[in-house]
Structures are given as C-alpha cells and as structure tokens.
Amino acid sequence: MNISVSPGACAAPVLKERGQREVFCGLTGIIWLHRRMQDAFFLVVGSRTCAHLLQSAAGVMIFAEPRFATAIIGERDLAGRADLDDELDRVVGRLLARRPEIKLLFLVGSCPSEVIKLDLGRAAARLSRVNEAGVRVLAYSGSGIETTFTEGEDACLAALVPEMPDTAPGAPASLLVVGALPDTVEAQFRSLLSQAGIDRIDFLPQRRLAELASVGPRTRILLAQPFLAATAKALEERGARRIPAPFPIGIEGTTLWLEAACRAFGIDPAIVSKLAEAPKARAAAALERARSALAGRSVFFFPDSQLEIPLARFLAREMSMRLVEVGTPYLHRQHLAEELAMLPPVQISEGQDVDLQLDRCHAARPDLVVCGLGLANPLEAAGIATKWSIELLFSPIHGYEQAADLANLFVRPLARRAMLEV
Amino acid sequence: MELSLWTYEGPPHVGAMRIASAMRDVHYVLHSPQGDTYADLLFTMIERRNTRPPVTYTTFQARDLGGDTATLFKDAAREACERFRPQALLVGASCTAELIQDDPGGLARALGLDVPVIELELPSYQRKENWGAAETFYQLVRTFAVQSNRSATDARPSCNLLGPASLGFRHRDDVREVTDLLARLGVRVNVTAPLGASPADLARLGDADFNISLYPEIADPAVRYLEKRFGQKTVRSIPIGVTGTRAFIDEVLQVAGLPAIDAESLGRACGLRLPWYSRSVDSTYLTGKRVFVFGDATHAIAAARVASREFGFTVVGLGSYSREQARDVREAAALYGLTALITDDHLDVESAIEALQPELVLGTQMERHIAKRQGIGCAVISAPVHVQDFPARYSPQMGFEGANVLFDTWVHPLMMGLEEHLLAMFREDFEFHPDAQPSHLGAAAPVLAPAPAAEPEPVAAAETGWAIEAERELRRIPIFVRGKARRNTESFARERGLSLITVETLYDAKAHFSR
Numbered sequence: 001m002n003i004s005v006s007p008g009a010c011a012a013p014v015l016k017e018r019g020q021r022e023v024f025c026g027l028t029g030i031i032w033l034h035r036r037m038q039d040a041f042f043l044v045v046g047s048r049t050c051a052h053l054l055q056s057a058a059g060v061m062i063f064a065e066p067r068f069a070t071a072i073i074g075e076r077d078l079a080g081r082a083d084l085d086d087e088l089d090r091v092v093g094r095l096l097a098r099r100p101e102i103k104l105l106f107l108v109g110s111c112p113s114e115v116i117k118l119d120l121g122r123a124a125a126r127l128s129r130v131n132e133a134g135v136r137v138l139a140y141s142g143s144g145i146e147t148t149f150t151e152g153e154d155a156c157l158a159a160l161v162p163e164m165p166d167t168a169p170g171a172p173a174s175l176l177v178v179g180a181l182p183d184t185v186e187a188q189f190r191s192l193l194s195q196a197g198i199d200r201i202d203f204l205p206q207r208r209l210a211e212l213a214s215v216g217p218r219t220r221i222l223l224a225q226p227f228l229a230a231t232a233k234a235l236e237e238r239g240a241r242r243i244p245a246p247f248p249i250g251i252e253g254t255t256l257w258l259e260a261a262c263r264a265f266g267i268d269p270a271i272v273s274k275l276a277e278a279p280k281a282r283a284a285a286a287l288e289r290a291r292s293a294l295a296g297r298s299v300f301f302f303p304d305s306q307l308e309i310p311l312a313r314f315l316a317r318e319m320s321m322r323l324v325e326v327g328t329p330y331l332h333r334q335h336l337a338e339e340l341a342m343l344p345p346v347q348i349s350e351g352q353d354v355d356l357q358l359d360r361c362h363a364a365r366p367d368l369v370v371c372g373l374g375l376a377n378p379l380e381a382a383g384i385a386t387k388w389s390i391e392l393l394f395s396p397i398h399g400y401e402q403a404a405d406l407a408n409l410f411v412r413p414l415a416r417r418a419m420l421e422v
Numbered sequence: 423m424e425l426s427l428w429t430y431e432g433p434p435h436v437g438a439m440r441i442a443s444a445m446r447d448v449h450y451v452l453h454s455p456q457g458d459t460y461a462d463l464l465f466t467m468i469e470r471r472n473t474r475p476p477v478t479y480t481t482f483q484a485r486d487l488g489g490d491t492a493t494l495f496k497d498a499a500r501e502a503c504e505r506f507r508p509q510a511l512l513v514g515a516s517c518t519a520e521l522i523q524d525d526p527g528g529l530a531r532a533l534g535l536d537v538p539v540i541e542l543e544l545p546s547y548q549r550k551e552n553w554g555a556a557e558t559f560y561q562l563v564r565t566f567a568v569q570s571n572r573s574a575t576d577a578r579p580s581c582n583l584l585g586p587a588s589l590g591f592r593h594r595d596d597v598r599e600v601t602d603l604l605a606r607l608g609v610r611v612n613v614t615a616p617l618g619a620s621p622a623d624l625a626r627l628g629d630a631d632f633n634i635s636l637y638p639e640i641a642d643p644a645v646r647y648l649e650k651r652f653g654q655k656t657v658r659s660i661p662i663g664v665t666g667t668r669a670f671i672d673e674v675l676q677v678a679g680l681p682a683i684d685a686e687s688l689g690r691a692c693g694l695r696l697p698w699y700s701r702s703v704d705s706t707y708l709t710g711k712r713v714f715v716f717g718d719a720t721h722a723i724a725a726a727r728v729a730s731r732e733f734g735f736t737v738v739g740l741g742s743y744s745r746e747q748a749r750d751v752r753e754a755a756a757l758y759g760l761t762a763l764i765t766d767d768h769l770d771v772e773s774a775i776e777a778l779q780p781e782l783v784l785g786t787q788m789e790r791h792i793a794k795r796q797g798i799g800c801a802v803i804s805a806p807v808h809v810q811d812f813p814a815r816y817s818p819q820m821g822f823e824g825a826n827v828l829f830d831t832w833v834h835p836l837m838m839g840l841e842e843h844l845l846a847m848f849r850e851d852f853e854f855h856p857d858a859q860p861s862h863l864g865a866a867a868p869v870l871a872p873a874p875a876a877e878p879e880p881v882a883a884a885e886t887g888w889a890i891e892a893e894r895e896l897r898r899i900p901i902f903v904r905g906k907a908r909r910n911t912e913s914f915a916r917e918r919g920l921s922l923i924t925v926e927t928l929y930d931a932k933a934h935f936s937r
Contacts, residue, residue, distance in 0.1 A: 020498065021481045025457025045423075047517035047546060052432040053460045062428055063791035072424045075547040078521075087423040094425060111455040111518035115487070144457025145484040145518070355478075355505060374462030374474065381472030 014331060019353025022374050023304060023329055024057065024390075025144030026152025027108065031058045032393060033156055034067045036180040038207045039103040042068040043095065044142065045088065045120060046110030057390075067102070069095065073112055084116075088123055089130075096133050104209040106156065109141035136163065136209060148329040150227040150305045150393065153180060157204055160212065161234035164204075167216030174200035175261060176213055176240065178232070179225035182396040188279075189224075189248070189399060192258060196272040198265050204231070215240050220264050222257070224248060224398060226339070227306035229332045246338040248398045249307075249406065250314035251283050256338070279400035286404030287318060293411045295320035300361050302371035303327035303352050304389040309336055311370070311392070311406075313343050319407060324366045325349060327357065368414060385413045428788060430743035430766050430806060434544035434554025435516045436461050441558040441640075442512055443475040443588035444616040448562070449508035450477045451499045453491070453526050454516035468809050469589055478502040480519075492524045499530050503537055509621040510565070511535060512558065514542035538621070540565050550766075552639040552718070553746060555587055559616055560643035566621050570628030570652045579678035580610040581657070582630045584645055585637030586617035591721070591805040592819045593617060593637070599821035600636065600661060606688065607671065609678050616640075628652045632677045636660075636820075639718055639744060660720055661820045663728030663828060664689065664696055694822035696829045700732055711836065714739040714780040716763070716771055716789050717804025719747030721819070723754040725784045725803045728828060730758065738778050739763060741771065768792070779906050782836055787811075797905050799835030886915045888923045895925050910935045 027050060030042040044050050051070035055062045071091045077084050088107075096102060105127070107120045120139035127137040140159040142152040157178065167174065175198050177189060186203055193201055202213030217239035223232060226247055236242065245260035246253045258276065259269035273280075299321050301308040308328045315321040323346040331350045333340070349357070354375075361369060362382065369379055369386045376386040387410050397406040431437075435452055442450040443465050452458065458479055465475045480498045482491045503511060513526040527541025540561050544554045583600060586593035594617075601611050612630035613623045627633075632655040633648055635641040645656045655677045661670035668685045675682055689697075699705060713735040715726045719742045729735040740755040741763030742748070748764045755762035763774055772792045775783060783793040783800040787808050793800035802811055803819070818824040888896070899907050907928075914931035915923050 019481070020459075020479050021456050022459045022462070023456060024460055025455070027457070028460075047433065048426075048429060048431075048550065049433040049435075049458065049517045049546070051426045051429050052436065053457065055428050056460055056464060060791075063788075063795075066427075069425055069427045072426050072429075073547065074424060075545070077423055078547060084423070091423050091425045111457070112521060114484070115518055115521045143484075144455040145482065145487065148456060355501075372463070373467050374459055375466075377466040377470060377472055378474045 015347060015349040017349060017351045017353045017356065019351075020355065021148070021329070021352045022302070022354040022372055023352070024149040024372070025053070025111070026142035026147025026149065026155060027053060027110065027144075028057050028149055028390075029142060029152030029156060030054065030068045030108065031061065033153055033180055033205070036207070037104070037205050037209075039101060039209055040067060040106060041095065041099060041102045041104070042106045042108055043092065044068070044070040044108045044110055045113045045118065046070055046073065046108075047112045048072050050110045050112075067099070073116075078116065084118055085123060085126075089127065092127055092131070092137070096131060096135055100133065102133075102135055105135050105137045106159070107137065107139040108152075108156075109139065109143050109146075111143045111145050114141065114143050114145060138163070148303075150225070150307070151230075151330070153225070154228050154230045157228065158230040158234045160205060161215070161231065161238065163209070164212050164238070165214040166238075167214040167218060171214070171216070171218065172200055173218040173220065173265065174202060174213070175265065176202045176204060176215065176219050176221045176235070178204045178221055178223050178228055178235070180205055181224055181398060185396050185398050185402060188401060189258075192272060192275055193261055195275050196258070196262050197267045198261065220261075222261050222264075223335060225307070226310055226332070226335060227330075229330075229335065232335065242335075244338060246313070246342060247307075247310040249310045250318045250403050251280055251287065251400060252318060252342075253310060253314060254398070254400050254403070255280070276400060283400040283403040287407055290404060290407035290411050291319050293414060294407065296322065297367035297414065298322040298324050298364070299368045299370065299410070300324040300364060300366035301326045301328075302354075302357065302361075302369065302375060302389070303329040303349070304370075304372055305393060306330060306332070307392055308370070309339050309343060309348070312346070313339055314403075314406070315410065316344050316346075317342065318403075319410070321368075321410075324364045325357075325360060327352065368410060370410075385417050387413050426767075428768050429550075430768070430786065430788065431551035432461070432464075433517055433546050434549045434551060434557070435514060435542075435546065436464070437551040437554025437556070438512060438514060438542055438544060438558040439465070439475055439477055440551070440555050440588045440590070441562065441616045442477060443471070444586070444590075444618070445562075446618065446620040447509040448476060448512060448621060449502050449506045449510075450512040450514070451480070451495070451502050451526070451530070452477055452514060452516055453480045453482075453495050453519035453524060455518045456481045456483055458516050458518075464589060468807075469812050470809070471588075475588075476506065476508070478506075482519075487522065491519075491522060492529055495524055495526060495529050496533055499526075499535070500533055503535050508537060510562065511537050511539045512542055512562075513539055514544055515546075517546035520544075520546050538565055552744065555640045556643050556746075559584075559587075559640055560647060562616070562621070563624055563627060563644040564647055566624035567627040567648065567651065568625070571626075572629055572631065572652075578608055578610045579632075579680065580612040580630045581674070581678070582612050582627050582633045582648075582654075583614040584633055584635055585639075585641030586614065587637070587640055588617070589805070590617075590637065590640075591802075591807055591811065592817060592824075595816050595818035596636065596820040596824065598816075599818040599823055600634070603661070603667070603671070603692070603821050604674065606692070607674055607678075607683070608680060609674060628654075630654065632657060634674070638720055638747065660724050662721070662724035662824060663732050664694065664822070664825050665727060665731050666724055667821055667825065689822050692822040694825060696732060696825040699829050700734070705734075705833075708833070708836070709734045711735045711782055712738045712778070712780045713782045713784060714775055714778055714789075715803070716741045716743075716783075716785040718742060719744035719751050721804035723751060726754060726758065728825075729784065729832075732825070733829075733832065735782070738780050739774055741765065741774070779909065782832070784832065801832045801835055886912055886921055886923055889925070892923045892925050892928050895928055907932070 124137040124139035138159045140155040215238045219240035243264045245257045248254040248257040258272045262269045312326040325347045327349045376388045396402045465471045513530045530539045634657045635645045659670040659673045661667040722742045737758045742751045743766040752762045768788045784803045790800045911931040
C-alpha cells in the first residue's frame with residue numbers, strides 16, 4: 001500500500017493544556033487486564049474512592065467474583081507506617097487463602113497510598129518471599145497522580161518485564177507483540193505473522209504467569225497499543241528493539257503494522273500482504289458501507305486513552321472524516337511518529353482544560369464527538385452526537401476483521417440520531 | 423485496612439456532589455487528583471442528567487505535589503466562580519487531598535470571592551457518602567437559613583420537604599407524590615431541598631411552619647438545626663406503604679394543627695389499590711412468604727413493616743449498611759424477633775441470605791445479584807441502584823401511588839398464586855415434569871434423556887448420599903423450589919448424621935422445615 005505522507009500534522013504545533021482533566025486514572029486498566037491475565041489478582045491499596053471508581057467503571061462485572069479488589073485504607077492505618085505493613089500482610093493472607101488459584105498478585109498503588117509514601121514495591125518483595133502459596137507478588141502504580149486511564153496497563157506490563165526470563169543464548173530471533181488484545185485478535189495476528197514466516201511469536205501479557213515470554217537482545221517488539229511507553233522502555237533495557245510502525249487500526253494501519261514486522265525479520269512484506277488479501281477485501285467491502293455514513297462528517301476527540309491519534313488517522317484516511325481537534329492525554333512522539341506522519345493537518349491537543357476544550361467543541365459544532373461518559377450525555381443534550389470512548393478499550397477493534405466493527409461504533413450514534421423521530 | 427470488592431456507599435465527597443448536583447446555582451470545587459472525575463458519570467449515566475454536575479476538580483498530578491497544589495486550588499476556585507457565577511461555592515478535599523492538607527477553606531477565603539464560600543470537612547477515611555451528603559446539606563442550611571418570616575402571605579400551614587437529592591432512589595417521584603398528598607391535606611410546601619432548590623430558596627426555610635424529614639440519612643442534621651434555630655417541628659414518619667402513609671398523614675395534620683381526616687377514603691380518592699390487591703384471593707399464597715430485607719436504614723425499616731403488615735410476609739432477616747441509623751434498625755428488627763444485620767460487607771449479607779434461604783429478598787443492587795446467584799426472587803427497595811432503577815415512568819415509593827408500585831414490584835418476582843397452584847397441581851403431568859421439553863418446540867424437539875447432569879451434585883455427597891428413589895422424588899419438586907428442598911434435606915440429614923437420604927428423609931425434612 002502506498003502511503004502519501006502529508007507534511008502538515010507532524011509539524012503542527014501541539015496545543016498543550018493543563019487544567020481540569022475529565023479522565024479516568026490508571027486503576028481502570030484493571031478491568032480489562034484481569035480478564036486477560038487469568039491467574040492474576042489485582043489488589044488496589046487505596047481509599048473508598050478507589051473501590052467506588054472500580055465498581056462504577058466495572059459495571060456488572062463486579063458481581064462475577066472478579067479478580068480484583070481494594071484494600072481500603074482506614075483512619076487507623078494512617079496513624080503509623082508499621083501498622084500498615086501488618087495490615088497489608090493480613091489482607092493479602094486472607095485474600096490468597098480465599099483464592100488458591102491465584103499465581104500472581106499485583107499490589108496496585110493509588111493516590112492515597114502514594115501520598116502517604118507506602119512502599120508497595122518493598123511490600124511486594126516481602127510478600128513474595130513470605131507467602132506460603134508461592135504466589136508472585138508485584139507492584140505498580142495505577143494512581144491518578146501518576147497515570148491516566150490506559151497508562152495503568154503500561155505500568156502493569158512494565159512491572160511484568162523484570163519477570164520475563166532471559167532468552168537462551170543462541171535462541172532464534174523472536175517477535176514480541178505488546179499490549180492486551182482480545183483472544184480473537186491475537187489469534188488473527190499470530191496466524192498471519194506465522195504464515196508469513198516469523199517462527200517465534202510471543203504476546204505480552206500472557207494468560208498465565210508461567211507462560212510469560214522470554215526477552216533478550218534478539219527480541220523485536222511490536223507495539224499493538226500506543227500507550228505503552230514505560231513497557232517499551234523496560235523491554236529496551238533488556239536489549240529488545242522496537243519495530244517502528246503505525247498501530248494496527250483500520251486496513252491501512254494493520255497492513256503497515258504487519259509489513260513492518262515482516263521487514264524486521266527480513267521477510268518480504270509482500271508475502272504478508274498477499275496472505276492478507278482475503279481479510280483485506282472483506283474489510284474493504286464492509287468499510288465501504290460505513291464510509292457512506294461517515295464521509296465528510298467532522299469529528300472531535302477529547303483526550304482519554306492515547307488511542308485518539310491512530311483512530312483519527314483511520315477515520316480521516318479510510319472513512320474520509322474531517323478532523324476538528326484530536327485530544328490525547330499524552331503524546332509519545334517517538335512511538336507515534338509513523339501515525340503523525342500519516343495524520344492530515346489538524347489541531348492536536350495534549351493534556352486538558354476541560355472547560356476550555358468544551359468551549360472549543362461547542363464553537364466548532366462537530367458532527368461527532370468522541371469522549372468519556374461524564375461528558376457524553378451533556379453533549380448529546382446540547383445536540384451533538386457522541387461516541388463514548390471507553391467502549392474502544394473493551395471492544396475488539398484492531399486488525400482487519402474488526403475494522404468494520406470499529407467503523408460501526410462511530411456510525412451507530414449518527415445513524416441513531418437520524419432514525420429517531422422524537 | 424478493609425478488603426472490599428464492592429461498597430454500598432461511595433466516599434463522603436460523592437455525598438457532597440449529590441447535594442451540589444441536586445441544587446441550582448451552587449458550585450463545588452473539589453481538591454482532588456486526576457481521575458476523581460469518574461464520579462461525574464454516576465450523574466450523567468445512572469441518573470441520566472443532561473448537564474455536567476456542577477463540580478470543578480483541581481486535578482493535581484504527581485508533578486504538582488511539590489507545593490503548588492494550593493495555587494492549583496485557588497486558580498480552580500477563581501475560574502469556577504467566573505465561569506459558573508454560583509450563588510454559593512462549596513469547597514473541600516477528596517481523600518487524597520485530605521492527606522496533603524492544603525486547607526481549601528482558607529485558600530478560598532483568601533481569594534476574597536464575592537460569593538459565600540462553604541468549607542466542607544468530610545473525613546474520607548472515617549465517613550461515607552450519606553454522611554457527606556447530610557453534612558453538606560447541613561452546612562448549606564446553616565449558612566443560608568438565617569431568618570424567619572413566618573406567616574407572611576399564605577394562611578395555609580406550610581412545610582419544607584427536606585432530604586431529596588441527586589442519585590436518590592426514587593426521590594424525584596417521591597417528592598411529587600408527597601407534595602400532592604400534602605396539597606390534599608391543605609398543607610403548602612414552602613421549599614423542597616436540596617433537590618431543585620437554590621441558596622436563595624434555603625434562605626426561605628425559616629418561613630415554613632414545620633419540616634418534613636423525607637430521607638433522614640440526608641436531612642437529619644439539617645432538621646435538627648432548624649428545630650433549634652426556628653423552633654420548627656419535624657415530621658419524622660416515613661410515608662412508605664399504606665401504614666406508613668397513614669401514620670405520616672396523622673403526624674402532618676397534628677403538627678400542622680389541622681383536624682384529623684378519614685385516611686381510608688383519602689386513599690381511595692388517590693387510587694390506592696394495595697389493600698384490596700393484598701386481600702384478593704390470589705394473594706393468599708403470599709401468606710408467610712419468608713422475606714429478607716436489606717438497604718439503607720429508612721427504606722429497610724419501612725420495607726419490613728410493609729412486608730409484614732401489608733403483604734402478610736414473614737420477615738426473616740432485616741439489616742442495613744447505614745451505621746449512623748443502626749440503632750433504629752436494631753429497634754425495628756426486635757419487632758420481628760430478629761437481630762439486625764448491620765454491615766457494609768456484602769459477603770456478610772450473602773452468607774446471611776444463604777443461611778436463611780428466604781423466598782424473597784428486598785434489597786439494593788447488590789442483593790439483587792446475590793439473590794440471582796442463589797435463585798431467589800428479589801425486588802430493589804433502596805440505593806445503591808443501577809440505571810434501570812432511575813425509570814422514565816412515574817414510580818414513587820412513597821404515598822398511596824407508592825404503595826401500588828410496591829405491590830407490583832414485590833409480587834412480580836414471586837410466583838403468583840394461580841401460577842404456583844397450577845404448577846404444583848400438574849407437576850407429575852408428562853408435559854409439566856421437570857425434564858419435559860417446552861411445548862413450543864413441538865414434536866421435532868429432541869427428547870432429552872432424564873438429565874441428571876442438569877442437577878448439580880449434592881454438595882455433601884461424601885457424607886450424605888441420595889438414594890435413587892429419593893433423588894427421583896426430589897426431581898418431582900418444581901424446579902424453582904428444588905434447590906431449597908435439596909439444601910434443606912441435606913442439612914437436615916447432616917444434622918442427624920444420616921448417611922443416606924431416602925424418600926422418608928425428604929419428607930421428614932419437609933415436615934421439619936414447614937413448621
């Protein structure tokens with residue numbers, strides 16, 4: 001596929017804003033991560049607010065005995081530090097006794113635990129040594145003061161990197177695909193890449209701790225998500241090298257992503273393109289219908305997950321939408337270099353001052369706004385169609401077979417507005 | 423530290439948000455880290471508000487913790503006042519900001535804003551949502567209700583309706599129902615607050631002759647203040663159910679100095695149907711149904727009364743997560759010979775329900791899921807609730823229409839009398855036996871082999887086994903009570919050290935448990 005690199009976007013000044021941010025904290029990542037890592041348990045050490053956030057974001061999932069919980073810090077715990085360690089030991093002991101199937105326990109730091117400087121890393125090391133069940137205990141921060149929404153996944157995966165074994169000397173080069181993907185998407189990517197001739201393909205995270213891939217200087221990493229800065233850095237420190245590529249969103253993104261992987265392994269990228277002909281044709285046909293609904297419509301992204309730039313690139317280039325503003329909570333220029341080169345000229349904003357951004361949004365009157373659930377209904381009530389963004393993290397959207405599903409997530413709110421007569 | 427998977431109440435600043443969102447012309451500046459805005463979606467999604475809650479978050483991050491979080495707070499407060507022009511500014515800290523001790527009140531005062539600033543001290547590590555709501559409402563009332571101008575214009579007695587808030591279970595419709603009822607009694611509502619009120623309205627609270635504490639969890643500190651400040655009396659009967667509504671009417675008339683009325687004919691005039699529905703023969707089957715009640719104190723106490731006196735149920739468990747009202751719940755439970763379950767651990771509630779094996783659970787969103795897992799019917803009577811319990815249709819819990827709503831809502835999950843009778847009568851019938859295929863699948867449907875796989879293995883199979891005939895007999899019991907029959911029989915056999923459950927045992931156990 002030919003890429004016409006537009007010169008505009010990359011060079012455009014990014015609007016950096018600080019102010020009220022209408023975003024989730026990194027704790028939210030637990031909700032999809034725990035589904036992915038099946039022998040892991042996520043214990044947030046935090047306040048009642050943290051527990052309330054998790055149950056608000058997890059919806060009905062909370063009733064299925066999920067593998068996450070909150071150790072709520074009480075007034076007594078704030079009195080002295082030593083007491084907190086004992087309390088944590090007691091809570092973890094009770095938890096592990098109740099859930100014997102757990103092999104990996106994450107202690108997840110929160111704003112309160114970080115402000116009182118509770119050293120969860122040290123606690124994790126101690127608990128790893130002392131627990132009788134042999135459960136590995138790790139720590140990372142999902143706090144709002146450190147992480148925004150998907151950065152929770154990044155922090156979690158980065159904490160897993162030191163657990164990955166070293167690649168055996170003389171082992172063949174391997175591809176490590178990084179970022180939690182739904183099973184179906186993972187299977188599709190694995191199938192295409194292995195048919196193209198990449199022998200060793202691993203994914204991070206894996207379903208079980210024991211299946212954790214090895215890493216070393218012959219590991220090439222391919223990011224499946226744009227929000228994995230710390231994980232990539234930790235892997236690079238182990239000698240792995242990142243394959244620069246846009247993200248596998250839409251036909252174009254998926255093709256370039258697969259081709260970049262092949263190229264890194266000295267495989268002719270035409271091979272993977274040839275293998276992907278059937279799914280590409282299917283996706284193209286399905287996207288044609290969505291394009292007729294989206295073409296020419298304008299879209300405004302509020303910052304949320306860091307997926308905004310790849311999504312905007314897809315909507316602009318493959319769906320012919322007009323971009324008004326693309327907000328992202330954090331812009332990792334290096335990981336997004338290929339995306340930025342493909343993005344049509346548009347105002348990118350990093351960070352947020354939500355009141356000012358809402359002013360801009362209302363002034364622009366876009367046809368569609370991608371935003372969080374706190375903003376969606378108020379915008380709808382003001383006559384602006386919205387697509388709530390958290391669904392983009394919970395639904396399979398990557399790869400060829402999911403491209404039309406992704407496009408339809410944006411079609412549906414517009415189609416619905418057109419249908420309703422009341 | 424307390425291990426928690428689910429909480430009945432949010433932190434106290436969410437309670438403060440419920441007051442700010444309920445009111446007009448109030449803005450809340452919350453000193454909080456990035457991420458606490460999650461609470462906005464409770465209002466925009468669950469309650470389906472069409473505007474953002476009137477809350478500005480300072481959204482500090484790790485890099486701000488060095489020392490300019492105070493500046494962040496001041497900027498946020500000043501900008502919020504300029505942008506939203508509120509009549510009152512609430513300021514406070516969320517759990518994390520409480521730890522960094524920036525003193526929102528002092529900072530806001532230092533700004534010299536031209537709007538009253540109310541500083542909220544909400545101890546996040548001790549208190550919870552309802553307490554936060556009650557404290558916030560109290561502080562607002564204390565600030566604005568400073569003058570009494572009673573008896574000014576209207577000759578009719580007047581009252582304030584206090585307690586309804588955002589995210590309150592059926593508060594919207596309860597207010598309408600109670601306001602209509604009061605109008606029929608000749609009582610005028612002076613101010614309803616916090617729901618729909620502005621600070622200017624709060625300033626008129628003293629004009630009313632008396633107050634109605636509709637939701638004590640939120641209104642209690644405010645009404646106690648108003649009793650002292652203006653000598654206003656408080657109506658404390660909760661008008662839930664027919665008995666509750668009649669008691670409420672009596673108390674209102676007495677406090678308002680109005681003559682007593684015939685509440686029964688008033689009920690008829692208002693379209694009350696619960697008493698007749700409950701007396702009609704189809705409801706005979708409701709008699710003695712064993713019901714477990716859990717929720718906030720107000721709704722749980724009222725539901726237990728209605729269940730026992732208006733439905734003819736047997737209350738087998740009563741509890742609440744409202745620690746502030748624990749004493750009231752204990753007193754109520756004693757009326758039914760029960761010990762109240764006061765807990766905010768849903769696992770305790772789950773084990774209580776499991777042990778009691780009620781036929782109906784009246785509870786919150788959490789009890790609905792517990793009941794679903796245990797195959798027990800359930801109706802929701804109290805917050806916390808999910809989006810379906812903020813319905814589009816008119817569905818009060820209070821007053822006479824509220825009683826009608828309760829009848830429909832609580833009976834629905836139970837087998838109606840006629841249905842239960844038919845199923846029992848025909849349970850041996852080839853078309854009704856438990857393994858029969860649904861008739862709409864027709865003759866083409868594959869005939870299932872008698873399916874032992876469908877029946878879970880007895881839990882205590884090792885110690886007590888089922889004889890083949892007993893197992894067969896068990897399978898004749900309708901599926902919706904079979905689980906209970908199995909559990910009861912097994913515990914009966916275990917207690918008596920029986921290793922084999924025979925048909926005899928099954929019926930002995932049935933006789934034992936039906937006493």
